[in-house]
Amino acid sequence: MREIVEVEGQEYNVEESFALYDTVAVLSNLSSLSRQPAGWYSSFALLGAANDHHFFDIRNKSTCDRAYCNLDVRDQFAFAFLLRHISVNFFSPYITTQVQDTDNDYLEPFQSAFWSGELPQHCGLTLKINQDEHLKANCLELGAGPTPVGGGAGQGYVSQQPSGTAPIMLGALGQGSSTLNNAWEFPKAIGIPRKAAVSVVITPSEWARQNLQFRLGPYSYTFQDSTLDAVFKAPVMFGVRVTLHGNRLVQPRGSYRA
Amino acid sequence: MDNNIAPWEIHDTIVICNTLYGPEQSANGWFTSMVAFGQRTDHTLFKGRNQANVGIAYNNMQSQDRADFAFHAFSFGLRFFGPTSIPENESIEGAIFSQDHLGHFFQYDLPNHVAVSFQVEQDEKVLLNAYLAPAGYGPVGGGASFGSDVPVGAENQMTWVGSQGTPDRRNRWQFDSPIGIPRNGTIEATLYISEWARNILSNIYGPSYNLQTVDTGTPGSPVSTITRFPARYGIQATLYGLREVQLRGQYHR
Numbered sequence: 021m022r023e024i025v026e027v028e029g030q031e032y033n034v035e036e037s038f039a040l041y042d043t044v045a046v047l048s049n050l051s052s053l054s055r056q057p058a059g060w061y062s063s064f065a066l067l068g069a070a071n072d073h074h075f076f077d078i079r080n081k082s083t084c085d086r087a088y089c090n091l092d093v094r095d096q097f098a099f100a101f102l103l104r105h106i107s108v109n110f111f112s113p114y115i116t117t118q119v120q121d122t123d124n125d126y127l128e129p130f131q132s133a134f135w136s137g138e139l140p141q142h143c144g145l146t147l148k149i150n151q152d153e154h155l156k157a158n159c160l161e162l163g164a165g166p167t168p169v170g171g172g173a174g175q176g177y178v179s180q181q182p183s184g185t186a187p188i189m190l191g192a193l194g195q196g197s198s199t200l201n202n203a204w205e206f207p208k209a210i211g212i213p214r215k216a217a218v219s220v221v222i223t224p225s226e227w228a229r230q231n232l233q234f235r236l237g238p239y240s241y242t243f244q245d246s247t248l249d250a251v252f253k254a255p256v257m258f259g260v261r262v263t264l265h266g267n268r269l270v271q272p273r274g275s276y277r278a
Numbered sequence: 279m280d281n282n283i284a285p286w287e288i289h290d291t292i293v294i295c296n297t298l299y300g301p302e303q304s305a306n307g308w309f310t311s312m313v314a315f316g317q318r319t320d321h322t323l324f325k326g327r328n329q330a331n332v333g334i335a336y337n338n339m340q341s342q343d344r345a346d347f348a349f350h351a352f353s354f355g356l357r358f359f360g361p362t363s364i365p366e367n368e369s370i371e372g373a374i375f376s377q378d379h380l381g382h383f384f385q386y387d388l389p390n391h392v393a394v395s396f397q398v399e400q401d402e403k404v405l406l407n408a409y410l411a412p413a414g415y416g417p418v419g420g421g422a423s424f425g426s427d428v429p430v431g432a433e434n435q436m437t438w439v440g441s442q443g444t445p446d447r448r449n450r451w452q453f454d455s456p457i458g459i460p461r462n463g464t465i466e467a468t469l470y471i472s473e474w475a476r477n478i479l480s481n482i483y484g485p486s487y488n489l490q491t492v493d494t495g496t497p498g499s500p501v502s503t504i505t506r507f508p509a510r511y512g513i514q515a516t517l518y519g520l521r522e523v524q525l526r527g528q529y530h531r
Contacts (some may be wrong), residue, residue: 037454039410053473081405085472086393090405109409114386115379166412166449168386170419170440198444200412200451244377244483246313248368253479259390263410267454269299273401 033269042075043088045259048238057084057219068232075220075262096215107203109164112136113256135258136193141229146221163202167194174224199263220262281522288517290323291336295510301331317478323467323515333340348522349459354396355516357413360385361488361509362439367484384511389442391475392447397466412443414450467515485509
């Protein structure tokens with residue numbers, strides 16, 4: 021191994037590149053999931069009613085799927101961590117034309133673009149490690165890491181708008197360049213001790229909260245169902261994923277200590 | 279005796295396609311429908327296939343579940359791929375069904391709802407959201423057709439060419455220190471599909487077919503006929519690094 025961190029004489033930890041991430045999501049069928057993670061919402065209105073949204077001190081990979089959170093402990097770091105970068109990704113459905121559950125004719129084509137392209141500009145982020153604030157920034161400044169790239173378009177059926185066969189809009193939406201390097205870099209790695217309390221709080225502006233509270237949805241994708249008998253409506257999910265990039269310090273096997 | 283060090287990559291793939299060919303039909307962990315794929319909570323790579331049963335395009339391992347040689351892994355990547363011709367069509371008893379956006383969902387939305395872990399022997403080295411492990415390669419571009427204003431079945435065709443993250447070799451999950459994998463060591467990448475995503479996949483039709491033309495005429499009298507060919511989806515995991523190779527005549531265990 022290239023780097024070994026000496027700790028207490030003969031004992032040492034090994035540095036491994038690692039990322040810790042946590043997600044706040046909005047989806048209309050939240051109540052039908054087997055687990056309803058804390059801090060997730062079933063409508064934009066409920067999301068907008070909250071003043072702020074917490075990450076890294078409220079969920080772990082047991083309380084929501086590992087795709088959304090990879091923390092072992094809800095409110096402490098399970099290992100020492102050298103924090104080098106932070107990124108925030110406002111991800112939204114790629115199929116940006118979504119349909120209401122109750123009305124097939126109503127297509128909402130703008131929510132993904134608002135979520136991924138506009139909302140980050142109106143949210144602030146605070147990073148706190150134990151008692152110290154290490155970052156206060158606008159979310160759009162921080163970079164989102166990899167997101168979809170590429171695309172194409174079709175014209176659709178002009179004469180049948182606005183109906184179920186109206187043109188479907190698609191969008192390769194992200195915040196900045198779609199690379200892992202597109203993240204806020206701390207000039208010097210921030211050492212986070214094991215069992216430290218780390219929190220990231222995203223605070224939308226009053227404008228953003230009002231906008232969300234007056235917004236219906238999220239709606240659904242439409243697909244052919246598995247038997248081709250009907251159109252299958254699947255609720256979409258909007259989310260905000262905060263990622264802490266850096267190195268974790270891992271005890272080698274056999275070098276246990278308290 | 280020293281081994282020779284050579285740049286190398288190791289890859290394995292999960293494929294979802296309604297038609298599997300030859301030895302693919304017995305490939306472990308491959309699927310003929312999204313329903314079957316979506317009913318599994320997790321999927322394993324580097325653990326159940328080799329190049330003999332799925333072909334080098336999808337796997338370049340000789341052993342199904344052990345490292346063929348000592349390997350120093352520098353980076354890890356994951357790529358979700360699907361058809362670039364959209365929509366997909368299915369024709370049953372004369373009725374045509376069009377599944378327009380499965381490709382978009384699978385390639386660009388699904389990775390947000392999948393976690394991937396990479397394990398060497400007994401140690402889990404990383405656990406990441408799939409978008410945090412971009413492959414560093416893949417198509418970019420796109421296209422559009424002006425299309426005719428006609429109903430389903432003869433609609434304008436669309437191409438949609440994209441990737442997860444910028445397809446640049448450096449845009450991959452980089453291990454801070456190269457991970458040494460011993461010869462005959464076990465490696466494993468596991469995909470964890472979220473419940474939300476499984477609810478969709480296990481209810482969705484497909485993969486079905488893309489349209490393409492074939493010549494059904496006779497020599498000298500070509501006849502262009504529209505036909506359907508199975509669309510193929512997949513998830514490919516890659517490890518980039520250096521392998522240690524024994525020089526010829528330098529046998530050792």
